[in-house]
Amino acid sequence: MMESAHELSFSNASNRPRINQEAGIDAVLFDCDGVLVDSENITKRVLRQMLAEQGWALSDEECMTFFVGKAPEDEATLIEAHTGKPLTTEWLQDYRSRRNTALEREVQAVTHVGDVVHTAFEKCGGRIACASGSDRTKIELQLRKVKLMPYFEGRIFCGPEMPRTKPEPDVYLAAAQALGVATSRCAVLEDSVTGVTAGKRAGATVLAYCAPQNSANRSALLEAGADMVFTDMTAVTRFLLQV
Numbered sequence: 361m362m363e364s365a366h367e368l369s370f371s372n373a374s375n376r377p378r379i380n381q382e383a384g385i386d387a388v389l390f391d392c393d394g395v396l397v398d399s400e401n402i403t404k405r406v407l408r409q410m411l412a413e414q415g416w417a418l419s420d421e422e423c424m425t426f427f428v429g430k431a432p433e434d435e436a437t438l439i440e441a442h443t444g445k446p447l448t449t450e451w452l453q454d455y456r457s458r459r460n461t462a463l464e465r466e467v468q469a470v471t472h473v474g475d476v477v478h479t480a481f482e483k484c485g486g487r488i489a490c491a492s493g494s495d496r497t498k499i500e501l502q503l504r505k506v507k508l509m510p511y512f513e514g515r516i517f518c519g520p521e522m523p524r525t526k527p528e529p530d531v532y533l534a535a536a537q538a539l540g541v542a543t544s545r546c547a548v549l550e551d552s553v554t555g556v557t558a559g560k561r562a563g564a565t566v567l568a569y570c571a572p573q574n575s576a577n578r579s580a581l582l583e584a585g586a587d588m589v590f591t592d593m594t595a596v597t598r599f600l601l602q603v
Contacts, residue, residue: 385565385603387541388480389532390512392492393429394551395569396477397502399467400428406459407432410451416442429526429552431493431519460501469506470569472593476549477511479597488512489535493519493526493554515539527554529562536562547603549596553577553584560585567596 393399404423411418416439418426426435432455436447480488490512492499499516503509517535519525529543536543548559551569559566568586570578581589590596 384545385484385547385600386545387484387487387489387536387539387547388600389489389491389535389546389548389559389564390477390480391548391550391552391555392490392494392499392502394470394571395549396470396473396490396508397467397506398470399463399502400424402462402466403459404428406462407455410455410458411439411443414439414443414445414451429493429554431495431525434493434525456495456498460498463498463502464505467502467505469508470571470593472597474508476593476596476600477508479600481511483600487539487541489515489517489539491517491531491535491548493531495520527557527561529558532559532562532564536564547600550586551581553580556581556584556586567599569593569596 390396393403401420404420404427407427408418408420408423411423426438432439433447433452439447477488488511490499490503496516496518499518500509503512503516515535515538517531517538519531522528522530522534524530532546532548533543536546539546543563546562546564548555548562548564548566549569550556550559550566551571551574556566556568566586568581568589570581570589570591572591575591578589588599590599
């Protein structure tokens with residue numbers, strides 16, 4: 361649901377959203393992992409297993425803290441410091457292979473996100489995109505698996521293909537430019553501090569999704585600049601129908 365009193369959180373002192381609803385939203389840019397697909401627990405389980413094999417044992421919570429919204433190579437220095445071993449290309453290739461096998465077997469769409477995607481697609485005249493920090497192979501595998509690819513075909517933007525990945529805004533700037541929409545007229549749907557930061561640096565309105573099991577992240581999302589925080593995708597659909 362969307363938090364208000366208990367359901368909606370706003371990120372400014374007056375407790376009102378920093379969104380000009382009269383101005384409207386012309387495009388919606390979706391993160392992938394944790395927003396379109398419920399993949400974080402799957403990928404982090406594989407990562408924990410492989411780091412443990414290298415000598416670094418992490419709890420679920422520690423792994424999410426260090427790596428949510430990030431690829432292992434983004435934290436290469438941290439990994440090397442804890443394992444005492446270089447983060448090699450071969451290790452990363454093995455990680456992606458094992459990760460993709462697990463995702464192909466297990467990944468599912470985030471509950472009710474299909475309605476959000478359809479509503480955004482219809483309301484914005486098809487001007488939606490997936491803008492993720494993940495690699496293209498992973499994104500496309502997941503979107504095909506959960507049957508969302510038809511909405512995003514030809515409009516997928518990947519951090520590793522940009523000069524800089526999240527938390528820098530490059531992937532969102534590229535998506536908005538490709539759609540022909542100013543970032544100030546875009547809504548970004550994110551679930552991590554890294555992604556929220558990227559969306560705000562791009563100049564977009566940032567809607568943060570905080571799944572109930574991740575409620576401890578709500579304050580961090582607001583501190584990162586999220587304009588609104590939602591705990592249920594049905595509330596995101598209702599919001600998009602109102603702007």
